[in-house]
Amino acid sequence: MKMPIKMFDHHIHMTSRTTDDYQAMADAGIVAIIEPAFWVGQPRTHVGAFEDYFLSLVGWERFRSKQFGIHHFCTIGLNPKEANNPDVNDGVMELLPIYLEKESCVGVGEIGFDDQTAVETKIFEAQMQLAIDFDLPVLIHTPHRDKKAGTERTIDLVKASGIEPGRVLIDHNNEETLAATLDSGCWAGHSIYPNTKMDEGRMAALVQQFGTERITINSAADWGVSDPLKVPKTVDAMREAGISEADIETVVWHNPIAFFGQSGRLDLGPDGERPRVDQTELWEGNSVLRGQEAKIEAAVEDAAGPAE
Amino acid sequence: MTECFAEILWARVNAADGPAKTWLERVWPGGIEGAGASPTSVQFRAAFAGCARRFRDLTLQADDIRSLRDAGVLDGANWQLDNVARTALLLRALSLLPSGEQAEIVRQVYLRGDYREQAAVLQSLSFLPQPERFLELAIEACRTNVLDVFEAIACENAYPAAMFPEAAFNQMVLKAIFMAVLVGRIAGLGQRATPELKRMVIAFASERQAAGRTVPDDVDLIVNLDAA
Numbered sequence: 001m002k003m004p005i006k007m008f009d010h011h012i013h014m015t016s017r018t019t020d021d022y023q024a025m026a027d028a029g030i031v032a033i034i035e036p037a038f039w040v041g042q043p044r045t046h047v048g049a050f051e052d053y054f055l056s057l058v059g060w061e062r063f064r065s066k067q068f069g070i071h072h073f074c075t076i077g078l079n080p081k082e083a084n085n086p087d088v089n090d091g092v093m094e095l096l097p098i099y100l101e102k103e104s105c106v107g108v109g110e111i112g113f114d115d116q117t118a119v120e121t122k123i124f125e126a127q128m129q130l131a132i133d134f135d136l137p138v139l140i141h142t143p144h145r146d147k148k149a150g151t152e153r154t155i156d157l158v159k160a161s162g163i164e165p166g167r168v169l170i171d172h173n174n175e176e177t178l179a180a181t182l183d184s185g186c187w188a189g190h191s192i193y194p195n196t197k198m199d200e201g202r203m204a205a206l207v208q209q210f211g212t213e214r215i216t217i218n219s220a221a222d223w224g225v226s227d228p229l230k231v232p233k234t235v236d237a238m239r240e241a242g243i244s245e246a247d248i249e250t251v252v253w254h255n256p257i258a259f260f261g262q263s264g265r266l267d268l269g270p271d272g273e274r275p276r277v278d279q280t281e282l283w284e285g286n287s288v289l290r291g292q293e294a295k296i297e298a299a300v301e302d303a304a305g306p307a308e
Numbered sequence: 309m310t311e312c313f314a315e316i317l318w319a320r321v322n323a324a325d326g327p328a329k330t331w332l333e334r335v336w337p338g339g340i341e342g343a344g345a346s347p348t349s350v351q352f353r354a355a356f357a358g359c360a361r362r363f364r365d366l367t368l369q370a371d372d373i374r375s376l377r378d379a380g381v382l383d384g385a386n387w388q389l390d391n392v393a394r395t396a397l398l399l400r401a402l403s404l405l406p407s408g409e410q411a412e413i414v415r416q417v418y419l420r421g422d423y424r425e426q427a428a429v430l431q432s433l434s435f436l437p438q439p440e441r442f443l444e445l446a447i448e449a450c451r452t453n454v455l456d457v458f459e460a461i462a463c464e465n466a467y468p469a470a471m472f473p474e475a476a477f478n479q480m481v482l483k484a485i486f487m488a489v490l491v492g493r494i495a496g497l498g499q500r501a502t503p504e505l506k507r508m509v510i511a512f513a514s515e516r517q518a519a520g521r522t523v524p525d526d527v528d529l530i531v532n533l534d535a536a
Contacts (some may be wrong), residue, residue, distance in 0.1 A: 014430050051420065058422035063454045097350055101357035263360055 004260040005249050006272060010034045011110075011139065011171060011191060011218035014061055014072070015053075016041075021221075022068035023224045028232040032071035034260060035061060036110040036139050038137050039079045041223045045153075047091035050078075054095070058102045069274040073266065075139050076100055076107035083123040084115065093126060100134045106263040107131075109139025110171065112227045113150045116143065121157070128161035137167045137262045142177065142197075155184045169216065169259055172275035174195055178206060182214060187259050192230035200237035202228070203305040207243055212250040216259065309379040310435050313396040316372045320389055324366050332393075336399045347401035347413055356397055356417050368392070372467035376480040378520050380434065380435055380496055384466035387431075393429035395435060402437060411441040418445055424453075434469045440471060447476045450483060459485060468510055469496025478505045481530070482512060491526045501533035 007030045014022070014035050023034075035057055037095045044050060057074040066074035076099040078092045087132075099105060108131040113120055131138045140158070143150035151170065157167050165185030171180055174197065181188040189208070191197045205216060219230035227233070231252055238248045260266050268274075321329040333340055335355035337347045345351040366389045368376075376384035376392070397418065400412045414436065418429040430449050433442045446468065449461045461468065462480050472480065477500050484491050491497060513527045 055420065059426075059454065063423065063456075094350060098354045098357055102352045103360040103424060104358075104422065186328065250464075 004251065005029060005235060005245065006031045006230050007198070007235065007252045008032045008034075008256040009218050010216060011036055011189065011220045011308045012037060012228060012261060013222035014065060015056060016223035017221060017228055018169075019064075019068070022065065022070065025228050026068045026274075027034050027068055028229055029031075029202065029235075031071060031272065032268060033065065033071070034075060034139075034256075035075045036075040037077055038110055038222070039074060040197065043085065044082060044088060047088050047095065050092045051087060051095060052141055054099045058099070058104050059173055066275045067277065068273040069277040070142065071268055071275055073104050073106045075103075075107035076102070076105050077109045077111040077127055077139075078123055079110060080112050080114035080120045080124065080141060080143075083120050084117055088120065089123060095124065096127070096130060097134075100130060100136065103265065106141050106260045106265050107134075107137045108134070108143040111138065112154055113143045114141075116146065116153060123245075124157060125161065127132055128158070128163055132161070132163055133262075137169065137260060138163065140168060140170045140186075142170060142172045146170075147172075147174070152180060155180060155186070158184065158186060160176070166214075171218070172220070174198055175202070175206070178210060179225070182210065187214040187255075188215060189216045189218055191218055192227075192234050193220065194225055194227055200234045201241075204238045204241035204243060207238060207247065207251060208241060212247050215250060215251055216253070218256075220249045248299050252302075310377045310399055313399060313435070314376045316368070317393045317396045318373060320366045320372070322421060324490075326360050330364060332463075338404045347404050348409070352397075352401060353417065353420060356394060357421070357425060358395070359393040359397070359428075363393055369432065380466065381431075382466060385465070390424070390429050391431060394425065394488070394507040394533050395432035397438060398432055401479075407438075410437070414442060415445055418519070420448070423454045423457050426454075426457045430457070430460040431465060431483070434465070434470070440466065442467075445472050446471065450476070450480045455487060455489075459489060459493075463493060464493055466495050468494070469500055470501075474500075474502060474504065477509055478502070481505060482508055483507070483526055485512065485526050488524070490525065492530060499531055501530060506531050506533075 009030055012033050012035060014033065033287050037057060040053065040218055041118060054076055061070040076096060078089065081225060100108065108127055111124055111127045113124065129140065135247050140154055142154060169189050170181045170186040171189035172191045178188055190203055192203055207215065217231060217234050218226060219226065221228040234253060235248055257266065323330050335351060335420060336346050337352055347357060352516050356481055368387065368389055373384040376387060398414060409482045414429065418426055421429060430446065431445055433439055447462055449457060452458050454493060462484050468477055468480055481491060481494060484494060509527050513523045516523045
C-alpha cells in the first residue's frame with residue numbers, strides 16, 4: 001500500500017542505529033530526520049571525543065542517511081548530563097561556534113536540564129545566547145526525573161533568555177507538561193517510546209485534546225530500548241483514533257518543517273522530495289553495502305514513495 | 309594566477325551588496341584594514357565552515373568560470389562560490405602565517421570539515437604555496453568512505469598525478485574502479501599508467517570473474533593505455 005503521508009522524525013540518534021533501521025524507516029515513509037547532538041551512553045573523557053562526534057553528525061552519518069534516501073540534518077549543543085563534567089564542558093562550549101556554522105546544522109540542541117544543577121543552568125543559558133547570536137531555533141530536552149518542575153524551570157529560563165518562544169521546541173512532553181509548554185508559546189515535542197515517555201495511543205489522545213498547532217512527535221531512538229519506527233506507528237494510531245489525514249500530516253511533516261525551517265538551512269529540495277538514492281556511492285570493503293547489488297533509483301519521483 | 313579566487317569572491321559579494329558582504333568583511337582573515345580573524349582562531353574555522361550557506365544565493369558568472377580555468381581549475385563549471393571562497397580563505401590565511409605553521413592550518417581545516425569543506429580543501433591543494441607539503445593529507449583523503457570527498461581528490465584534480473608516488477596513485481585508481489567512479493575523470497592517468505597499475509587492474513578483473521561478477525569497462529580502458 002502506498003503511504004501518502006511524508007514523515008519527518010525530528011529527533012533520532014542514528015549514530016546508534018543500523019542500516020536495517022534506515023531501510024525500514026525509508027520504507028515506512030520517513031523522508032527527513034534530525035539527529036540532535038546528545039549523550040552517547042558512555043561518558044566522554046575529553047573534548048576531542050565531542051569534536052569527532054560532531055564531525056560524524058555533519059559527515060559520515062549524513063552520508064549514510066542519504067544512501068537510503070533520507071535527508072539528514074543535525075542540531076549541535078552540549079547535552080545537560082555532560083554539561084556537569086568539568087573535564088569537557090568549557091572546551092566544548094568554545095568549539096560550538098564552529099559547528100553551529102556547519103551547513104547541515106539546523107538548530108542548537110539538545111540542551112536543557114538533567115539533574116537541574118547550577119552548572120547545567122549556566123551552560124543552558126549560554127547556549128540560549130548562542131541560539132540568539134546564530135539566529136537558530138533550539139531543541140530542548142526535558143528531564144526524566146522531577147520532570148514537571150524541570151519543564152517549568154525550562155520555560156522560565158527560556159523566557160528570561162529573551163529568545164522568541166516560537167523559536168524554541170521543548171521536547172519529551174507528557175500529559176503533565178503539555179499545557180504549560182503550549183501556554184509558553186514554545187513548540188511541544190513528544191518522544192514516542194516503547195516503555196517510557198509517551199506511547200502511540202496516548203499521543204493520539206493528546207492530539208484529539210490539544211489539536212495540532214505547535215505539536216510534533218519523534219522517536220528519540222538511540223542506543224537504548226527504543227524504536228525508529230515510532231513516528232509511522234503513531235501515524236497508524238492517529239488514523240485508528242479517527243484523526244484526519246490533514247491533521248496527521250501537520251503533526252509529522254508540516255510542523256517540524258515550519259519549526260526547523262526557521263534556521264533558513266532546512267534544504268529539502270523543491271517539494272520536500274527524498275534525496276536520490278544512488279548506492280553506487282557505496283563500495284565493498286569499507287562501506288555500508290557489502291556485496292549486495294546497488295540500488296539506483298532512476299529519478300527522484302521513483303524515490304518519493306516507500307517500497308511496495 | 310591564484311589571486312583570481314579572492315578577486316572572484318569579492319566581486320560576487322560586492323555585486324550582491326547584502327548580508328554575505330557584511331559577513332565576509334567581518335571574518336576575512338587579517339581584516340580588511342588591519343583587524344579581523346586570526347587564521348589560527350576558532351573564528352577562522354567557523355568562517356570556513358560558514359561559506360556554503362553564507363554564499364548559497366550567489367552564483368558564479370561565465371567570466372568567473374573562465375578565470376578559474378585559466379588559473380588551472382579543471383572543472384570550473386562544477387565549482388560554486390563556496391569552493392572559490394574556501395580556496396580564497398585558505399590562501400589568505402596562509403599568507404598571514406609563517407611558512408612553518410601553514411601546513412598545520414590546512415590539515416586542521418580539512419580534518420574538522422564536513423564533507424563539502426573537505427572536498428573544497430582537496431580541490432584547492434594545487435593552488436596553495438608549496439603544494440608538496442600536503443601530500444600526506446591528500447593520500448589520507450583517498451581513504452575516505454564518502455564519495456564526494458573521494459571524487460574531490462581523485463577526479464578533475466591535477467594534484468595526484470603531479471604529486472602521488474606510484475603506490476598511492478595506483479591505490480587511488482583501483483579504489484575509483486571499486487567505487488564506480490569513471491577513471492577517465494582522473495587527470496593525468498595516461499602518464500601514470502605503469503605496468504604495475506595494469507597488473508593490479510588485471511588481477512582485480514580476474515578476481516571479479518572468478519566470483520562470477522561483472523568486470524567494469526574501465527578495466528579495459530586502463531589495460532589498453534599505452535603510456536609509461
